[in-house]
Amino acid sequence: xxxxxxxxxxxxxxxxxxPTLTSATEGQVWYNTATGTxxxxxxxxxxxxxxPTNSARRTPTGTGIQTAALAIGGGPTPSTEExxxxxxxxxxxxxxxxxxxxxxxTQTAGLFFGGATNPNNEQTGTEEYDGSAWTAxxxxxxxxxxxxGTxTQTAGLAFTGIEYVPATNTFTNTEEYDGTxxxxxxxxxxxxxxxxxxxTQTAGLAFGGGPPITDATEEYDGSTWSVQNxxxxxxxxxxxxxxxxxxxxxxxxxxxxxxTAATEAYDGTSWxxxxxxxxxxxxxxxxxxxxxxxxYAAGYxxxxxxLTEEYNSSINAITAGAWASxxxxxxxxxxxxxxxxxxxxxGLAFGGxxxxxxTEExxxxSWTTSGSLNTGRRTxxGTxTQTAALAxxxxxxxGDAPTASSEExxxxTWTSGNSGTSARHANAxxxTQTSxxxxxxxxxxxxxxEEYDGTxxxxxxSLNDNHYVHTGCxTQTAAIAVGGGPSTPTFSTTxxxxxxxxxxxxxxxxxxSGYQGIxxTQTSLILQAGAQAQPSLYNTDTFxxxxxxxxxxxxIATGRFDVKGSGGxxxxxxxxxxxxxxxxxxxxxxxxxxxxxxTASTLTTS
Numbered sequence: 001x002x003x004x005x006x007x008x009x010x011x012x013x014x015x016x017x018x019p020t021l022t023s024a025t026e027g028q029v030w031y032n033t034a035t036g037t038x039x040x041x042x043x044x045x046x047x048x049x050x051x052p053t054n055s056a057r058r059t060p061t062g063t064g065i066q067t068a069a070l071a072i073g074g075g076p077t078p079s080t081e082e083x084x085x086x087x088x089x090x091x092x093x094x095x096x097x098x099x100x101x102x103x104x105x106t107q108t109a110g111l112f113f114g115g116a117t118n119p120n121n122e123q124t125g126t127e128e129y130d131g132s133a134w135t136a137x138x139x140x141x142x143x144x145x146x147x148x149g150t151x152t153q154t155a156g157l158a159f160t161g162i163e164y165v166p167a168t169n170t171f172t173n174t175e176e177y178d179g180t181x182x183x184x185x186x187x188x189x190x191x192x193x194x195x196x197x198x199x200t201q202t203a204g205l206a207f208g209g210g211p212p213i214t215d216a217t218e219e220y221d222g223s224t225w226s227v228q229n230x231x232x233x234x235x236x237x238x239x240x241x242x243x244x245x246x247x248x249x250x251x252x253x254x255x256x257x258x259x260t261a262a263t264e265a266y267d268g269t270s271w272x273x274x275x276x277x278x279x280x281x282x283x284x285x286x287x288x289x290x291x292x293x294x295x296y297a298a299g300y301x302x303x304x305x306x307l308t309e310e311y312n313s314s315i316n317a318i319t320a321g322a323w324a325s326x327x328x329x330x331x332x333x334x335x336x337x338x339x340x341x342x343x344x345x346x347g348l349a350f351g352g353x354x355x356x357x358x359t360e361e362x363x364x365x366s367w368t369t370s371g372s373l374n375t376g377r378r379t380x381x382g383t384x385t386q387t388a389a390l391a392x393x394x395x396x397x398x399g400d401a402p403t404a405s406s407e408e409x410x411x412x413t414w415t416s417g418n419s420g421t422s423a424r425h426a427n428a429x430x431x432t433q434t435s436x437x438x439x440x441x442x443x444x445x446x447x448x449x450e451e452y453d454g455t456x457x458x459x460x461x462s463l464n465d466n467h468y469v470h471t472g473c474x475t476q477t478a479a480i481a482v483g484g485g486p487s488t489p490t491f492s493t494t495x496x497x498x499x500x501x502x503x504x505x506x507x508x509x510x511x512x513s514g515y516q517g518i519x520x521t522q523t524s525l526i527l528q529a530g531a532q533a534q535p536s537l538y539n540t541d542t543f544x545x546x547x548x549x550x551x552x553x554x555x556i557a558t559g560r561f562d563v564k565g566s567g568g569x570x571x572x573x574x575x576x577x578x579x580x581x582x583x584x585x586x587x588x589x590x591x592x593x594x595x596x597x598x599t600a601s602t603l604t605t606s
Contacts (some may be wrong), residue, residue, distance in 0.1 A: 012038070018600050022498070024316075038131035039600040043313060046275050047263070048320040050295070050308035051087035051544075051552040054510055055079065058300035061149070062239070062285030063103040066295045066310060069287035070129070072112050074298065075099040080129070082107055083287075086321065086594065087544050087551030088308070090510065092133040101199075102149025104156040104177075111153045111177065114161060116145040122163045126177070144171055148197035148206050148258050154179035155201040160209065162193035170211075174220070186224045190216045194239030196286070197246035198266075198496045202574055203460060205244045205266065206250060210236035217271070219244055229270040231591055233262045237282030239296055244268060246290040248311060251299065252282045259301065263293040263311065278309055299524075303360040317599045319592075323542070323556045326574060326588035327366035331358060334562040334579040335515075337382025337391060344568040346386040346591055348409070349576055352564055353378040353584075355398060359414070361386055362574065362588070371413045375405055379469070381429030383566055387411035388433040390452065393441065395425035396501065400444065406452070408433055420450050420457040427470035429432045430479035436496060437476045440467035440484065449503070453477060461502045465494045469514040471530075471566075474522040476500060481543075482527060490533045495545075497522055510543060510550045519573035519591075523547030526570045526591060531561035538581045542591075544570060558587045 013030045018039065053071060060074030062080075067085035071475025078097025081088045094112065101123075110129035116122045122145050126137035134299025140158060147161030157179035162170045169307050170193055174185035188206055195209030204220035208231055217236035218225045235252035242248050245268030254260050261277035279298065284299030294311035298304070312318050329349065336352030345364035350373055351357060357373030373391060380394025389409040395401050404419040420438065427441030434454030440446050446468045449460040461480060470484025470492075477500030483492055493508035510528075516530035529541040538559035544551050556575065571593030578585055 001056060014470075019366040022598065024066075028341065036228070044317055045313040045442045046318075047277050047309045047311050048318055049278065049322070049554065050083075050297075050320060051308045051554055052306035052308055053081055053088045053298045054306070054552055056092060056304035057099075057298045058283040058304045059100040059146075060285040060298050061101050061103040061112060061115075062241070062287040062297065063105055064287045065289045066108040066287065066293045067296050068107040069297075070103070070107050070110050071284075071285040071297050072103055072110070072362055073097060073099050073101060073485040074285070075304070080134070080229050083297070083308075084546075084549075087520070087553050088297075089549045089551040091131075093128065094134050095127055095136060096123065099122055099124060100145040102147045102158045102161075104149050104151040105129070106152040111137070111149075111151075111156045112504045113137075113149065113156070113158055114140055114144050114147050120165045122165070123234050126182070134535040138177070140175055140182050141184070142171060142173060142175070146193035147171075148195050150197045150199050151177070151201040151206055157185070157201045157204050159185075159197075159198075159204070159206060159220075160188055160192050160195060169531040174225070180581060186220065188218055188225045189227055190214060190218070192216070193234040194238070194252075194440075196238040196249045198240050198242045199244040203244040205247050205251050206234050206237040206242065207231055207247075207266070207301050207520070209603075213253075213255065217266070230263055232273055235260055235261060235262075239284050239286030239293050241286045241288035242266075242290045246292070248286075248288065248291045248294045250277055250286070250294070250296055250311070251280065251284060267291070273313075274313075279307055281305065281307070304347075304566070315598045318595045319595045320554070321571070321592065321594040322554050323589045323591050325557065326364075326576075326590045327362070328367055328586040328588060329367050329577050330360055330566065330586070331356075332360075332563055332584040333577050334584050336564040336577065337380060337389075341382045341384060341389060342386040344574045345574045347576070348382075348386045348389050350382065350389070350391055350409070351377045351380050351394060352577065353398070353494060355396070362576070367576075367588070372410075373414050374408055374416055375403065375407070377403065377425075379425040379427075379447070381427040383429040383431050383436050384409070384433040390417075390429065390433045390436050392429055392436070392438045392452070393420055393424055393427050400443075402441075406457070420458050421459050422448060426468040426470075426484075428467070428470050428481060428484075430472045430474040431476040435476045438481050439472065439481055439498070440470055442485070446485065449498070460487070463496055463498065463503045464491065464505050466494070467494070467496075471516040471518040471527070473518045473520055473525055474498075478522040480522045480525065482518065483509055483512060483516060483530075491531065507549060510552070513541075515562040515579075517563035517575040517578070519566050520545075520570035521566040524570040526553055526573050528556060528560075528563060528566065528575050530563065537561050537579070556589050558585060558589065560585060560587075
């Protein structure tokens with residue numbers, strides 16, 4: 001009898017540990033002798049939640065790749081949003097605000113064309129994007145909306161679409177862009193609008209659309225469109241991304257009203273079903289380089305939405321960044337230690353309202369009571385670690401009784417330290433117990449900053465703007481002050497950075513807010529946005545900052561402001577307590593940033 005290895009080749013490898021998992025090991029099978037398991041590395045395919053767009057909108061147009069995408073226009077905004085793989089930030093504003101246009105290119109060399117300024121006002125205008133601003137380009141020959149678009153800024157492709165004035169017409173014509181001018185290309189075989197598109201100017205792909213709702217797929221070779229195998233699910237309002245031989249199509253509606261979450265991949269010959277979207281919707285913005293990496297943002301369900309989802313097909317298991325419930329504080333309170341105090345697994349919360357000196361320590365799962373402040377206070381600045389914290393200034397009564405006093409914590413007991421140079425509260429702090437800076441507050445002058453060396457406070461240079469009920473984090477030589485006053489209830493978007501000597505105003509927040517929670521450093525932080533303009537007090541918004549730009553992050557579950565405690569890093573943070581409806585809350589939430597890791601699948605055990 002022939003030996004198996006003579007017929008089939010090598011035996012399955014016996015290894016005492018899993019090999020390094022890379023794309024090179026995909027499809028390989030091995031036996032792990034240490035765990036007694038047969039394992040293999042397989043491709044994982046799934047949609048996962050991403051950070052929301054800043055504004056809810058339908059019919060924005062997407063282009064770019066999953067980690068550097070654009071969502072352009074859409075009803076009812078002329079704004080552009082940029083995605084960095086973690087969250088959305090505002091980019092340049094279109095010269096002519098419109099929706100349902102076509103797009104091509106990248107985040108730093110984008111192209112937007114056609115669309116409409118209202119349901120009966122189709123446009124021919126083209127605009128080019130350089131990563132910060134839009135400028136006018138050559139006009140389309142045919143005004144239209146809900147058209148297909150793909151290619152690059154200097155080799156774009158526009159096809160199909162619809163106009164409603166002077167009469168309703170659905171088009172078959174194609175136009176090609178050379179960076180300056182549009183010229184006529186080959187006509188598609190099926191007139192349609194609301195379709196998906198992918199590819200390049202010489203290798204384009206059109207699929208779906210209507211009316212009537214169709215599953216038709218066509219390929220473009222630079223001069224002629226040819227009919228290909230149909231989508232599995234006919235639909236209108238579909239979005240897509242990729243190239244002609246590696247494309248994705250997702251979402252849309254299968255008939256007026258019923259939405260679909262279906263996702264399909266095209267390999268240059270036929271479509272195959274893939275894992276569905278988490279939420280069925282239509283009229284969103286799609287982006288991505290291939291059928292292995294997609295992005296779907298905003299769109300329409302029963303109204304305009306901000307939802308973002310990412311599609312990945314790889315050996316890596318991708319866990320999206322998210323907030324999860326942690327252990328509750330012992331007592332509900334607000335207006336406590338504001339600053340980056342401790343870490344997600346070693347946190348500290350102290351003081352608060354009702355006026356309290358209570359201190360609690362967090363071990364990553366539960367809070368326990370520790371030694372109280374010597375002077376109960378609220379709206380104070382806090383910084384440091386669980387075993388070496390600093391509480392500075394604050395208000396000692398429910399009325400207006402600011403103090404200049406400070407206290408130091410050693411992991412069990414608070415000890416009074418030297419006072420600051422002025423009594424005030426609603427201040428913020430950054431740094432360590434022996435090298436801190438506290439800044440802003442009320443009453444005036446609330447531009448004041450002071451440095452603490454572990455013994456004494458000395459006056460530092462002033463902030464450029466008034467800040468109170470704001471927040472901050474970082475170090476004494478690299479601190480950041482975010483939002484807050486000078487006016488409520490609208491709050492400021494002002495952000496300032498400190499280099500150990502002076503404060504510099506930098507890029508503003510996306511929305512003004514005060515009473516926030518914050519964690520991280522001057523160049524990498526996460527901010528729970530606290531109170532915004534009335535009546536948006538108990539909001540769930542979260543934002544990130546990379547040292548230059550602000551962008552959205554996944555929302556918290558319990559809307560709140562005047563957060564009791566916050567701390568950690570931009571990828572491992574916590575918030576606790578605060579003011580929530582109908583009263584103060586004990587809720588703690590923990591943030592974990594996106595993780596990417598190759599994972600071996602267990603095939604069987606022995």
